[in-house]
Amino acid sequence: MDNTNKFTGKSSVYASSRPKYAEQFIQYLKNSAGLGLESIVADIGSGTGILSSQLLDIGCTVIAVEPNDDMRNTAEKLLGGNERFNSVKGSAENTALEDYSVNYITVGQAFHWFDHKKFKAECKRILKPGGKVILVWNSRVSSNKMIKENAEICQKYCPGFTGFSGGIKNMDSAVSNFFDTKYKKKVFQNDLKFTKEKFIQRLKSASYMISEDSPNYEAYISALENLFDKYQKNGFLTMPNETKSYAGEI
Template identity: 45%
Template sequence: MEHTNKFSGKAEGYAKFRPDYPDQLIIDWKQEHGLNEHAIIADIGAGTGIMTKKLLDFNLQVVAVEPNADMRAVAEEKLRHHPRYTSINGTAEHTTLPSETIDFITVAQAFHWFDLKKFKAECKRILKPSGKVAIISNSRVIDVPIMQEIISIYDAYCPEFKGFSNGMEEHPELYQAFFANFTTKSYDHPLIYDKESFIGRHLSASYAPIEGDAAYEQVVAAFRAVFEKYSTDGEVVLPNVTVCRCGELGSC
């Protein structure tokens, strides 16, 4: 299956159950990189618009680039009335945006899907000379018992599971090759779930089964059991850190 189609049929669940990002992340970008109402931000691999909406909430102008029709439609339905929002059917490697028109590029939970050499070339083409790229991920804290049980479920039932974010966090050299120089900042961002959102969040992964698949009912039952084991007063808190790598690009 092509990467652009991996979330087909999952868009509603993705929009409903995937976590957002801390306000302080955007505040820091505004302070450290001079983002203001005149800046044009390209949110690449924008999905259902989780990062896009966060940027719009801070009165920033956003061009959201997303190739998956299901995901893009959910974002457009949610954000189409916002005057500072534009939606583009494009890929990370071919955004269709004009050259040297973008002040800042964001990539939230999508970097691991890209052809990094082609994406870097496209970033260099569309960015203004002083432009920067920010790569953002919600990084699970995995050395806790509940996360070990979640990983075991994915290992048992999801053949395409190769680690969270496709194992990208285990390969820091990819970021070093992508950027000429960059800074890394981390933000504590714990995630609170009730039973529905806990199960929905874990079914929204690209490698998780969808309703009708052979393993679907078993996976739902397994996640339900984990929730019931670890919940307190009907909630589970998963430790999570939002990580942002931001900087200038190296040569292609």
């Protein structure tokens, strides 16, 4: 299944509403995983450059690989002024990078869209000896009452909704099958605070978001606004969220 165009036309709202990864996770990459000034990192499925930007902040040279023109162009506008940022049109299964050319591969919020077998082969081709793959997600805390109600609303109005983050519930099994050796799983608290506008934009950036000409569009937006009003405090809604990462060799 080709997932390349799932986010076409959503780059602007994606860039403005999607959260960064927990600062503790970025410091973990720098202090424990070894990413820094000497690191060449291929950020695969890089989208609008959210993770790429944070990797640049700790001194990495980043090769952002993204197949979607809309998303990639937005990243280039936002990050193109940094001399350590490189943008490549390529996919997880065919990055167009040279053999044994990168120290690390990162994947932010995208592994669940990949053909895991083909991606693994591509990782082995482009990684230098001893290189690592780091998979990371910002994940809602599914046991939270507000998030459960949010999911029910999406299920009701969005035919393409199979769960948040493309239907990902627990990636441990898929990750275990992906890595050849032991990997390290880390979880960092990363609760997100939204205004009503940003909360609606966050849902609009999703792959399952219905179009504005859908007969359910107005009812969907109204239901989301009511959800915000129900749980907001002083004009802000706090969404329980975690940054989950998996790092290892393949």
